[in-house]
Amino acid sequence: MKTNPRALIKSVLLNLLVVLLVIYIAGxxxxxxxxxxxxxxxxLKKPPSIIPKNPTTDNYRYVFTGRVPTSYExxxxxxxxxxxxxxxxxxALKNSFIIAFSxxxxxxxxxxxxxxxxxxxxxxxxxxxxxxILGSRLMPAMAVAIPYYVIIQSLKxxxxxxxxxxxHSALTIPFSIWFLTLYITNIPREMEEAGLxxxxxxxxxxxxxxxxxxxxxxxxxxxxxxxxxxxxxxFARFLTTSIASQTGPVIISxxxxxxxxxxxxxxxxxxxxxIPPIILAITMRKWLTEGLSSTITYR
Amino acid sequence: xxxxxxxxxxxxxxxxxxxxxxxxxGSVLPALLVIVLFTIYxxxxxxxxxxxxxxxxxxxxxxxxxxKNFEDVITSYYFKNSLINTGIYTIASVTGVILFGLVxxxxxxxxxxxxxxxxxxxxxxxxxxxxxAGLMWKWILNSDFxxxxxxxxxxxxxxxxxxxxxxxxxxxxxxxxxxxxxxxxLAAIFFLAGLQLxxxxxxxxxxxxxxxxxxxxxxxxxxxxxxxxxxxxxxxTMTAILTFDIxxxxxxxxxxxxxxxxxxxxxxxxxxxxxxxxxIALSIVIALITLVLIILYMRALGTEDxxx
Numbered sequence: 001m002k003t004n005p006r007a008l009i010k011s012v013l014l015n016l017l018v019v020l021l022v023i024y025i026a027g028x029x030x031x032x033x034x035x036x037x038x039x040x041x042x043x044l045k046k047p048p049s050i051i052p053k054n055p056t057t058d059n060y061r062y063v064f065t066g067r068v069p070t071s072y073e074x075x076x077x078x079x080x081x082x083x084x085x086x087x088x089x090x091x092a093l094k095n096s097f098i099i100a101f102s103x104x105x106x107x108x109x110x111x112x113x114x115x116x117x118x119x120x121x122x123x124x125x126x127x128x129x130x131x132x133i134l135g136s137r138l139m140p141a142m143a144v145a146i147p148y149y150v151i152i153q154s155l156k157x158x159x160x161x162x163x164x165x166x167x168h169s170a171l172t173i174p175f176s177i178w179f180l181t182l183y184i185t186n187i188p189r190e191m192e193e194a195g196l197x198x199x200x201x202x203x204x205x206x207x208x209x210x211x212x213x214x215x216x217x218x219x220x221x222x223x224x225x226x227x228x229x230x231x232x233x234x235f236a237r238f239l240t241t242s243i244a245s246q247t248g249p250v251i252i253s254x255x256x257x258x259x260x261x262x263x264x265x266x267x268x269x270x271x272x273x274x275i276p277p278i279i280l281a282i283t284m285r286k287w288l289t290e291g292l293s294s295t296i297t298y299r
Numbered sequence: 300x301x302x303x304x305x306x307x308x309x310x311x312x313x314x315x316x317x318x319x320x321x322x323x324x325g326s327v328l329p330a331l332l333v334i335v336l337f338t339i340y341x342x343x344x345x346x347x348x349x350x351x352x353x354x355x356x357x358x359x360x361x362x363x364x365x366x367k368n369f370e371d372v373i374t375s376y377y378f379k380n381s382l383i384n385t386g387i388y389t390i391a392s393v394t395g396v397i398l399f400g401l402v403x404x405x406x407x408x409x410x411x412x413x414x415x416x417x418x419x420x421x422x423x424x425x426x427x428x429x430x431x432a433g434l435m436w437k438w439i440l441n442s443d444f445x446x447x448x449x450x451x452x453x454x455x456x457x458x459x460x461x462x463x464x465x466x467x468x469x470x471x472x473x474x475x476x477x478x479x480x481x482x483x484x485l486a487a488i489f490f491l492a493g494l495q496l497x498x499x500x501x502x503x504x505x506x507x508x509x510x511x512x513x514x515x516x517x518x519x520x521x522x523x524x525x526x527x528x529x530x531x532x533x534x535x536t537m538t539a540i541l542t543f544d545i546x547x548x549x550x551x552x553x554x555x556x557x558x559x560x561x562x563x564x565x566x567x568x569x570x571x572x573x574x575x576x577x578x579i580a581l582s583i584v585i586a587l588i589t590l591v592l593i594i595l596y597m598r599a600l601g602t603e604d605x606x607x
Contacts, residue, residue: 011411014406014409014411015411015413017402017406018406018411018413018414018416018417019413021402021403021406021417022416022417022420024480025417025420025421025423025424025480025484026420026423028432028435028436028439028480029423029435031435031438031439031446032435032438035438035446043444044443044444046444046449046452046460047446047448047449047450047452047453048444048446048449050446050450106333109329110329110330110333111330113325113326113327114326114327114329114330114331116326117322117323117326117327118327121322121323123323123324126323129327129331132334132338133330133331133334136334136337136338138589138590138593139338139341139342139586140541140562140582140585140586140589141541141543142541142543142562142565142566142582142585143345143579143582143583143585143586144337144341144342144345144582145569145582146345146348146569146575146578146579146582147340147341147342147344147345147348148337148341150344151336151337151340151341166333166336166337167337169333170333170334170336170337170338171337173330173333173334174334177330201322202322203322227426230428231427231428231429231430232428233428233429233430233543233544233547234543234544248428249428249429249430249431249544252430252431252434253430253434253547253548256434256437256548263438263441263444266434266438267438270431270434270435273427273428273431274427274428274431277426277427277428278423278426278427280426281422281423281425281426282419282422282423285418285419285422288422289422289488292485292488292489292492293488293489293491293492293495294492296489296492296493296527296530296531297492297493297496297527
């Protein structure tokens, strides 16, 4: 095969474009991770080194144990700063985790039977209720943030995990129902018919026949619910005022609001906060992609 | 999530005489209760508060003032400013997200070996919290120690560090850059799903007819991608108009209100001016604007459906 010079140029340009895109997408992650392993004095050089020259895990050790990194003991014209608030990140991420996991469980428990009823059963108000549930997500978050605050306060749930579990469930269940309804509508129904003929009731059909068939859909729906809750910021900001109850995004935003914050420690916080979603996004890439694709191509 | 209503639900193929009695109602009830609690009451409450003067600095006096809150909001300079900012931001970032999504999707749809890496990392920006994404960019763009300044400086592209987030125009651009980074991947996944639905024969036929890359894109890819393009357009427009998290951490509406988008302005009314009445009136205006846009888009989608 002779190489066509035009095709060669085209291939080189396309590959260059891919490289640029990879740098744009992955660069920020790599930089923050690299920064989290640098000493403050190294990071504040002009220009900073992209790859740490003296990589150190001191910053991580400080966040988890409180032992002050050695780079902060160096005195010179660079001021050393230490942000004690950075140590709040571990408990905050634990809060995020508990809340997101509870939201995931509630989504599976509530949305699966509802989706089955929407996809397979015929009942009065079905279309109306379905449209109401989906339409509820069209409310801009900012418009209801204050009312949510009032509801949570009158339920005496301020600064509790339960408040965010409730709000995030209301936020994620409509998507889960929609997603699972599409999923169930698109699987063959012969098995269910056979189950019903054999005398199973609807609940048994759902439990023994439908759930095993829609497992990939349930996994994707769980991941979406988990991520939405884990990443949510506005309501968490409004509904938690005590440091002990605040979630990862809220704590990180308030740490970084301090103009004297330590850049290395904030990099540690950012790195720690993005580990769970990154693990999810990489390990479940196929299911997430298929799930997202199905929402736009299924009819 | 705005795309939801445009989906047609398929009715069950066989009408069922026995409907399981109360079973369907029981299955929907728990989910419905949670959603009703956080939908119906908040909306009524918000509408009610918007007709009262509700200053957190005066906790004991809430006189009824009719539409005064709406009047105050709509006539204020800051509202006009944030509306213009939101308009510019939305047009620029939606265009950016769609171009990014199309380019990435078309690359992912080729058999090039280098796209393997792109495939693995494409979901990452979408997966992380917007607050984290905003802060990553904030440190990258930092005017004293930022890596972007460092790289440009080392390459000799700039003589001194640029204060990206302190200049009104550059701050807007930075916000858009971070937004495209965060939102583009989802658009790419959606477009890729659309591209994979286009049968290969179409491209082969075009090749036989001697169509070049651009012709094929204009006459085959784009028309067939149109329904998905519209859904992505609706979704991304809503996302851009309601952008809040990234503004909160990246620019805080500044400098000089140049990145004060409408959601940020509502937040500032509530938190900084401690004026619930105007804050909520503003939120209702936002809700109405988005509602009008959704209806317009759904009209467009509706006609699209009848054509195809």
